[in-house]
Amino acid sequence: MFAEERKAEILQLMESGKPVKVGDLSQRFEVSESTIRRDLQELENARLIQRTHGGAISVQSSFELSYQEKEIRFYDEKQKIAKAAVDMVKDGETVFLDTGTTTLQIAFALRGKSITVATNSMDIAQVFAEDPQVEVIVLGGSLRKSIRSLVGFLTNEMLAKLHFDKVFLAANAVDSDLGVTTPNLIEAETKRHMVKAGKEVILVVDHSKLWEKAMCQICSLSEINLLLTDDGLDEANVKRLSQYVQVRIAE
Amino acid sequence: MFAEERKAEILQLMESGKPVKVGDLSQRFEVSESTIRRDLQELENARLIQRTHGGAISVQSSFELSYQEKEIRFYDEKQKIAKAAVDMVKDGETVFLDTGTTTLQIAFALRGKSITVATNSMDIAQVFAEDPQVEVIVLGGSLRKSIRSLVGFLTNEMLAKLHFDKVFLAANAVDSDLGVTTPNLIEAETKRHMVKAGKEVILVVDHSKLWEKAMCQICSLSEINLLLTDDGLDEANVKRLSQYVQVRIAE
DNA sequence: TTAATAATGAGCAAAAACAATCAAAGAAAA
DNA sequence: TTTTCTTTGATTGTTTTTGCTCATTATTAA
Numbered sequence: 029m030f031a032e033e034r035k036a037e038i039l040q041l042m043e044s045g046k047p048v049k050v051g052d053l054s055q056r057f058e059v060s061e062s063t064i065r066r067d068l069q070e071l072e073n074a075r076l077i078q079r080t081h082g083g084a085i086s087v088q089s090s091f092e093l094s095y096q097e098k099e100i101r102f103y104d105e106k107q108k109i110a111k112a113a114v115d116m117v118k119d120g121e122t123v124f125l126d127t128g129t130t131t132l133q134i135a136f137a138l139r140g141k142s143i144t145v146a147t148n149s150m151d152i153a154q155v156f157a158e159d160p161q162v163e164v165i166v167l168g169g170s171l172r173k174s175i176r177s178l179v180g181f182l183t184n185e186m187l188a189k190l191h192f193d194k195v196f197l198a199a200n201a202v203d204s205d206l207g208v209t210t211p212n213l214i215e216a217e218t219k220r221h222m223v224k225a226g227k228e229v230i231l232v233v234d235h236s237k238l239w240e241k242a243m244c245q246i247c248s249l250s251e252i253n254l255l256l257t258d259d260g261l262d263e264a265n266v267k268r269l270s271q272y273v274q275v276r277i278a279e
Numbered sequence: 280m281f282a283e284e285r286k287a288e289i290l291q292l293m294e295s296g297k298p299v300k301v302g303d304l305s306q307r308f309e310v311s312e313s314t315i316r317r318d319l320q321e322l323e324n325a326r327l328i329q330r331t332h333g334g335a336i337s338v339q340s341s342f343e344l345s346y347q348e349k350e351i352r353f354y355d356e357k358q359k360i361a362k363a364a365v366d367m368v369k370d371g372e373t374v375f376l377d378t379g380t381t382t383l384q385i386a387f388a389l390r391g392k393s394i395t396v397a398t399n400s401m402d403i404a405q406v407f408a409e410d411p412q413v414e415v416i417v418l419g420g421s422l423r424k425s426i427r428s429l430v431g432f433l434t435n436e437m438l439a440k441l442h443f444d445k446v447f448l449a450a451n452a453v454d455s456d457l458g459v460t461t462p463n464l465i466e467a468e469t470k471r472h473m474v475k476a477g478k479e480v481i482l483v484v485d486h487s488k489l490w491e492k493a494m495c496q497i498c499s500l501s502e503i504n505l506l507l508t509d510d511g512l513d514e515a516n517v518k519r520l521s522q523y524v525q526v527r528i529a530e
Numbered sequence: 531t532t533a534a535t536a537a538t539g540a541g542c543a544a545a546a547a548c549a550a551t552c553a554a555a556g557a558a559a560a
Numbered sequence: 561t562t563t564t565c566t567t568t569g570a571t572t573g574t575t576t577t578t579g580c581t582c583a584t585t586a587t588t589a590a
Contacts (some may be wrong), residue, residue, distance in 0.1 A: 031566095032568070051547095059568075060568070061547085062568075062569060063569075065548075065549085071324075081285040081547060081548080081575095081576060082546080082547065082577095085283055089434070156424075157424050160424075164421070165421055165422070166417070168417050168418045168420070169417065170415070171404055171408070171417055173410075178417055178419070182419070182440075183419075185440075186419050299535080312538095313579060314577080317577085320539095332536085332537065332586065493543095
């Protein structure tokens with residue numbers, strides 16, 4: 029029996045959500061426990077199972093997954109951006125935070141300030157749920173479950189009635205040609221309303237999203253007051269971007 | 280049984296907001312109380328549950344409760360009411376769920392139905408966050424942090440634009456004299472809008488709130504289509520109430 | 531309030547499971 | 561064939577899990 033066969037069979041055994049033990053598998057396949065552990069490790073690396081002490085369980089029945097501590101990509105970069113963003117916010121201001129992982133970091137950094145925060149992100153609202161300083165306004169709308177964001181007609185209507193000192197906008201891609209873009213049509217429409225609702229619109233994106241394109245245009249770069257990003261972009265590209273929009277690098 | 284399995288199962292047990300006790304879990308899983316405590320600690324660190332003295336409660340429910348009070352009062356009664364409420368909801372309907380511990384139980388019980396749920400409770404929205412069947416609409420507004428409810432002008436405006444097949448209303452006190460009451464002025468105004476937005480308005484309160492009064496009137500009993508409560512009230516009082524509003528007892 | 535009772539957290543020790551390492555066996559490539 | 565690479569099993573020291581005790585803390589009753 030080859031190693032691949034063995035792994036395939038282990039997966040089959042676990043298909044119905046049954047937990048398996050290292051000792052049992054070792055006996056069943058007549059190999060050492062070391063070998064089984066190596067197999068399980070590989071399967072876990074492939075995110076096919078969840079290892080436990082003594083064996084493994086299927087990913088679904090693992091509680092780790094229900095906790096959405098999914099690793100944030102470019103965490104350090106976003107942290108830098110958040111720090112720079114917070115420095116721009118003064119006490120007493122009204123700030124809008126768009127849904128996104130970067131804006132979520134900004135939310136954490138904003139805690140304790142005497143400000144009013146409006147958002148369409150359930151997660152960001154939660155961040156302030158135990159902060160007595162911050163007044164929170166949540167926009168209504170249809171719940172986009174994957175990112176726990178509120179979007180759609182109702183959200184747009186509410187945005188049309190509000191105005192903020194600063195809007196921190198998130199996006200999936202930024203380009204001099206198409207401007208600011210995102211893959212979702214409905215979201216794009218809602219973000220367009222955010223841009224309109226801000227006295228000052230600050231686009232916060234890590235460097236991996238610069239010079240990229242997504243399907244739906246939100247707005248052109250000229251409508252953005254400031255692009256706040258991290259120091260992961262080379263100087264030539266920063267200069268190129270600066271022709272279209274004011275750029276600030278967070279270090 | 281692996282530790283991971285145990286933790287996953289504990290979570291499942293608590294899924295519907297049911298509180299658990301250390302002693303019970305210890306017996307059920309045949310491990311020491313120390314082990315259970317360690318499990319609960321981990322789950323708490325992962326923000327999946329909220330520990331209490333002697334046990335734990337799911338985070339969603341715990342946020343509904345005041346800082347001191349960590350257990351749902353009249354949990355069984357609310358469970359009964361929830362069951363009866365769900366029987367009244369048909370597929371395809373649009374349902375509004377007010378903020379409250381009873382309505383939260385209704386939310387848990389409604390999962391999996393093909394319906395549209397609107398709510399002003401962040402916690403209720405969360406309940407459906409991983410349910411692909413249920414379409415969720417969250418009302419916007421100011422966040423009342425203690426109960427994570429959205430209230431105020433913006434909420435009222437949104438409610439004025441919407442209409443629901445069924446509105447499940449929560450309240451703090453019900454009385455034939457003052458009708459339905461609640462201690463918070465702004466909340467009362469928002470609840471008044473809920474009453475207006477429903478084709479059928481169903482007041483869900485456990486028996487401890489009957490024949491009580493709170494400061495602000497929401498509406499008179501005649502504006503309520505049905506009062507749904509548990510079987511904890513004596514027959515004489517049920518009859519008295521029935522003079523003012525249709526009463527249904529959940530058993 | 532104070533006393534009593536219950537639950538908790540920290541520390542410890544034993545058992546089980548683990549990762550890391552290395553050498554042997556087998557397969558693949560030169 | 562010899563050499564190289566992969567897979568495997570055994571060994572060893574480390575980590576994890578668990579149950580127990582005991583001092584501390586929280587809750588309840590008086």
